Amino acid sequence: MPPAIDESNGSHNRAASPSQNVKAIMSFSLSVARLTLIEALRTRLPWLAAIVVALALGLAQFLGQVAIIEAAHIQATLLATLLRVTAVFIVVTFVVTSMVRETSDKVTELLLSQPAPRSAYFFGKLAGYFAVAGLIAISFAIPLAFFSSPGGLLLWTLSLLCELTIMAALSLFCVLSLTQVVPAISAAAGFYLLARSMTTIQLIAAASLSHDPTLTDRIVSWGIAAVAMLLPSLDLMTPSSWLLSMPDPSALTVVLVQTALYLPLLASASLFDLYRKNF
Amino acid sequence: MNERPLTDVPRTVLFTLLIAFSLQLAGKALQPPPRAQASDLDSTPSRIVLQLAGFGDTVPVAKLLMLHLQAFDLQGANQIAYRQLDYDRLSDWLERILELDPTGQYPLHAASRIYAEVQDQNRQRKMLDFVYNSFFADPDRRWRWLAHAAVIAKHQLKDLPLARRYAAAIQQHARGKDVPLWARQMEAFILEDMDELESAKIMIGGFIASGQVSEAGELRFLEDRLKEIELRLQTQKKKR
Numbered sequence: 001m002p003p004a005i006d007e008s009n010g011s012h013n014r015a016a017s018p019s020q021n022v023k024a025i026m027s028f029s030l031s032v033a034r035l036t037l038i039e040a041l042r043t044r045l046p047w048l049a050a051i052v053v054a055l056a057l058g059l060a061q062f063l064g065q066v067a068i069i070e071a072a073h074i075q076a077t078l079l080a081t082l083l084r085v086t087a088v089f090i091v092v093t094f095v096v097t098s099m100v101r102e103t104s105d106k107v108t109e110l111l112l113s114q115p116a117p118r119s120a121y122f123f124g125k126l127a128g129y130f131a132v133a134g135l136i137a138i139s140f141a142i143p144l145a146f147f148s149s150p151g152g153l154l155l156w157t158l159s160l161l162c163e164l165t166i167m168a169a170l171s172l173f174c175v176l177s178l179t180q181v182v183p184a185i186s187a188a189a190g191f192y193l194l195a196r197s198m199t200t201i202q203l204i205a206a207a208s209l210s211h212d213p214t215l216t217d218r219i220v221s222w223g224i225a226a227v228a229m230l231l232p233s234l235d236l237m238t239p240s241s242w243l244l245s246m247p248d249p250s251a252l253t254v255v256l257v258q259t260a261l262y263l264p265l266l267a268s269a270s271l272f273d274l275y276r277k278n279f
Numbered sequence: 280m281n282e283r284p285l286t287d288v289p290r291t292v293l294f295t296l297l298i299a300f301s302l303q304l305a306g307k308a309l310q311p312p313p314r315a316q317a318s319d320l321d322s323t324p325s326r327i328v329l330q331l332a333g334f335g336d337t338v339p340v341a342k343l344l345m346l347h348l349q350a351f352d353l354q355g356a357n358q359i360a361y362r363q364l365d366y367d368r369l370s371d372w373l374e375r376i377l378e379l380d381p382t383g384q385y386p387l388h389a390a391s392r393i394y395a396e397v398q399d400q401n402r403q404r405k406m407l408d409f410v411y412n413s414f415f416a417d418p419d420r421r422w423r424w425l426a427h428a429a430v431i432a433k434h435q436l437k438d439l440p441l442a443r444r445y446a447a448a449i450q451q452h453a454r455g456k457d458v459p460l461w462a463r464q465m466e467a468f469i470l471e472d473m474d475e476l477e478s479a480k481i482m483i484g485g486f487i488a489s490g491q492v493s494e495a496g497e498l499r500f501l502e503d504r505l506k507e508i509e510l511r512l513q514t515q516k517k518k519r
Contacts, residue, residue, distance in 0.1 A: 199313045203350040229307045268296035275288040
């Protein structure tokens with residue numbers, strides 16, 4: 001465990017220097033991240049990822065047998081979609097169940113009783129979940145290496161990593177706020193589906209048959225626009241088309257900017273909830 | 280009370296939350312609004328794929344597809360984009376949607392009242408053909424769209440034989456109780472416009488004699504039309 005620091009509101013111990021305090025907090029966060037990774041290993045997440053990769057390769061083989069032309073394209077795009085959705089599902093369920101189990105076992109209380117601010121605990125957990133997301137993104141990119149261009153696959157994997165980090169941070173926010181497995185997973189799944197289909201919903205909303213929209217039409221339209229403002233543009237992330245031909249690198253910039261904008265929002269919203277919570 | 284007071288939240292967290300929220304809103308506001316393109320209409324997915332997408336329930340898939348299709352051209356009530364659509368593909372999409380939801384009327388409504396209203400006769404004919412070909416699968420429910428197609432063929436395309444073909448199909452196949460008499464009488468009036476007065480006379484006379492016309496006003500209207508046709512026939516005979 002790290003050296004002693006004053007916990008109450010994260011203020012520094014008068015006896016320790018500021019640099020010692022920062023080191024202690026970092027050390028605590030790293031310990032929490034390491035514990036999260038160990039938990040992922042012990043809950044057989046690597047085995048699950050390996051089974052998914054093996055199944056994906058089997059499916060690719062089957063698709064290759066069935067397709068008459070463009071077999072590699074069909075294999076790459078279908079596998080990419082399946083692997084992306086599976087990766088999101090695994091990350092979301094892992095984050096939610098891990099947090100709920102930790103709370104039930106009173107491990108959260110034990111960690112929060114340590115002489116470190118709550119933010120140190122939070123960032124430790126977040127770092128651990130990001131590491132899990134990174135491992136899943138890399139392992140899920142392996143089967144696609146057989147059917148896609150290396151440059152496209154690299155950008156796709158980076159984009160998948162961004163998508164998974166957003167979903168990990170969102171799941172953490174949901175489970176900290178909702179505390180139960182089913183509501184938290186449902187909220188994360190609803191968020192994912194909505195964020196992925198928001199552009200289509202906006203297009204459909206803009207395509208009203210009525211030339212003279214009523215007040216209800218306008219309210220619905222404003223509501224959709226407001227929800228769209230709050231959601232990240234997940235539909236721009238990890239498109240399977242990137243695997244077929246090297247995309248314009250600016251496409252990845254959009255993904256990185258969106259991730260850089262959304263992660264601080266989710267992290268600060270989660271911290272807000274965590275600081276107000278009584279354990 | 281399970282919550283701590285707001286003052287327990289460090290100011291840095293509140294500040295970061297406000298800044299991050301503002302940046303997210305600003306970032307989204309700077310993004311261009313989503314815009315559909317007519318050229319983006321892809322080829323129709325197979326029925327099997329759509330069945331899989333709907334987990335076996337095809338009707339919701341059909342409804343969603345119809346809204347998706349509508350989004351390609353109805354941007355802010357701008358109907359100019361219709362002309363840019365590939366009408367062969369559009370026809371395939373409408374056919375597939377109707378196949379998934381045979382009782383749905385939306386594809387036929389869209390074909391006859393929206394897509395057939397463009398100022399391009401080839402495209403109009405494609406949509407009317409779609410309505411005509413679809414009509415025979417369920418005449419008692421789909422007659423109204425074919426009736427509208429007949430009106431378009433007569434007044435916009437000025438193609439009376441085509442209008443007559445549609446009207447004849449309604450007259451011969453739409454036999455349900457809900458099919459109004461005026462729809463079944465359309466062929467007679469189109470024949471009259473085509474100057475095929477003998478046929479029109481027989482048809483209108485047949486309606487009157489059949490006893491299907493129960494309303495006095497409608498009966499009087501038909502009898503007046505019959506008299507007019509007889510007069511025109513006599514005039515034609517005299518000229519000869």
